[in-house]
Amino acid sequence: MATQTTDTVTIQPACNLRGSLSVPGDKSISHRYAMLAAIAEGRSSFSNFSTGADCASTLSCLRTLGCRVTHGVTVEIEGRGMKLEAPALQLDCGNSGSTMRMLAGILAGQAFESVMIGDASLSKRPMKRVIDPLTQMGANVSSQDGRPPLIINGGNLKGIDYKTPVASAQVKSAVLLAGLFADGPTSVEEPMRTRDHTEVALRAFGADIDRQQNRTTVRGGQTLAGIQAQVPGDLSSAAFFLCAAALFPNSNLVIDGLGLNPTRAVLLDVLVQMGVRTKVIQLEERHGELIGMITIEPRELRGTTIEGAVTAAVIDEIPVLAAIAPYTKEGVRIRDAKELRVKESDRLAAIATNLHAMGAKVEEFEDGLDIPGGQQLRGAEIQSYDDHRIAMAFAVAALRARSETVIHGASSARISFPEYFHLLQQLTSE
Numbered sequence: 375m376a377t378q379t380t381d382t383v384t385i386q387p388a389c390n391l392r393g394s395l396s397v398p399g400d401k402s403i404s405h406r407y408a409m410l411a412a413i414a415e416g417r418s419s420f421s422n423f424s425t426g427a428d429c430a431s432t433l434s435c436l437r438t439l440g441c442r443v444t445h446g447v448t449v450e451i452e453g454r455g456m457k458l459e460a461p462a463l464q465l466d467c468g469n470s471g472s473t474m475r476m477l478a479g480i481l482a483g484q485a486f487e488s489v490m491i492g493d494a495s496l497s498k499r500p501m502k503r504v505i506d507p508l509t510q511m512g513a514n515v516s517s518q519d520g521r522p523p524l525i526i527n528g529g530n531l532k533g534i535d536y537k538t539p540v541a542s543a544q545v546k547s548a549v550l551l552a553g554l555f556a557d558g559p560t561s562v563e564e565p566m567r568t569r570d571h572t573e574v575a576l577r578a579f580g581a582d583i584d585r586q587q588n589r590t591t592v593r594g595g596q597t598l599a600g601i602q603a604q605v606p607g608d609l610s611s612a613a614f615f616l617c618a619a620a621l622f623p624n625s626n627l628v629i630d631g632l633g634l635n636p637t638r639a640v641l642l643d644v645l646v647q648m649g650v651r652t653k654v655i656q657l658e659e660r661h662g663e664l665i666g667m668i669t670i671e672p673r674e675l676r677g678t679t680i681e682g683a684v685t686a687a688v689i690d691e692i693p694v695l696a697a698i699a700p701y702t703k704e705g706v707r708i709r710d711a712k713e714l715r716v717k718e719s720d721r722l723a724a725i726a727t728n729l730h731a732m733g734a735k736v737e738e739f740e741d742g743l744d745i746p747g748g749q750q751l752r753g754a755e756i757q758s759y760d761d762h763r764i765a766m767a768f769a770v771a772a773l774r775a776r777s778e779t780v781i782h783g784a785s786s787a788r789i790s791f792p793e794y795f796h797l798l799q800q801l802t803s804e
């Protein structure tokens with residue numbers, strides 16, 4: 375079904391998706407576990423750590439900050455306590471916004487200068503959202519007009535009470551991590567609930583955190599203790615398979631060891647609304663994160679509207695939901711998704727251009743898309759814009775197209791899910 379050259383993958387139309395799989399460790403949780411392990415006392419060890427290049431960027435920055443990190447079957451990190459080592463090199467965050475924004479919070483608490491850089495995509499992404507609160511806390515952060523590189527001179531932080539103007543888990547996390555190094559308490563209030571992995575992980579590493587509705591408070595001066603943990607499977611990676619299975623009524627898919635944190639699992643509610651039955655079995659809790667096995671029973675695919683708090687909760691899954699939207703009965707309306715314009719690519723534009731290339735009708739708005747249902751798509755040449763989620767989402771759209779699709783820039787999948795095209799090939803039948 376999928377033929378791969380170095381950077382191009384050809385996808386043939388399929389007739390169903392069947393089998394069982396487990397997906398690599400959650401990217402968001404892997405970043406957080408690694409960063410907290412670096413500033414904890416003692417050794418941490420993580421199994422099923424994300425295999426994506428983004429989390430490798432985090433590990434590489436932590437090495438440059440003096441941490442001993444080994445990456446074999448498990449990732450082992452020797453914690454340095456709250457003091458990292460002044461970096462002799464620039465900290466290269468690669469394509470990873472999570473690395474730059476969240477690590478900036480820790481670096482704001484370190485009494486040395488660090489320079490954070492990123493690739494061409496990351497260098498265009500907005501950083502003012504972390505610069506503002508970290509500056510209010512007393513760090514000195516300079517940038518190129520609100521974009522990377524960031525030069526951070528940290529230390530001597532004071533706690534703040536901060537209302538995040540954008541719903542961003544990365545910003546919330548940066549402020550809470552800086553709060554660990556501040557004098558007094560630091561509170562973050564968010565306009566709507568975003569993923570809470572930082573809060574959950576902080577507790578797992580022994581920190582005291584207080585949460586009242588959308589407001590989280592951390593006390594400065596706490597110490598963390600290393601943990602041994604298994605990283606739950608990444609629901610945002612599983613999303614491609616769940617949506618691909620949803621395209622074919624005779625699909626049968628089981629995903630094991632999947633992270634089902636309620637702040638991430640909203641995709642399942644959206645799928646249920648779209649007529650797709652999912653069953654969660656063997657649910658257990660590990661270090662505050664829920665892990666379960668999920669099965670999916672597709673039916674006729676219905677349309678839906680994704681807006682408000684739901685948009686924020688499924689922000690990383692919108693590319694793949696948009697990719698299956700033309701095949702739904704009533705179509706999909708997406709709003710309040712302006713943030714997608716400042717992800718690894720302008721995802722709203724990338725989705726609209728690629729759907730048009732496949733012959734679909736789609737209307738683009740500043741903050742969303744209207745994708746009518748009942749459409750037949752043709753295979754096409756797809757551009758990933760070097761964005762992993764665009765490359766992977768359009769491989770899903772291609773499965774129900776009438777002819778073969780060529781995805782250019784497919785190697786961008788390595789950012790979050792290097793095994794993706796291989797697994798897709800194993801599970802689909804022509």
Ligand code: S3P
Nearest residue numbers: 402472541542543544545689690
């Ligand atoms: C992430 C938060 C989201 C998400 C990103 C990962 C995280 O970004 O899109 O892929 O791990 O906290 P924002 O914080 O910019 O919304």
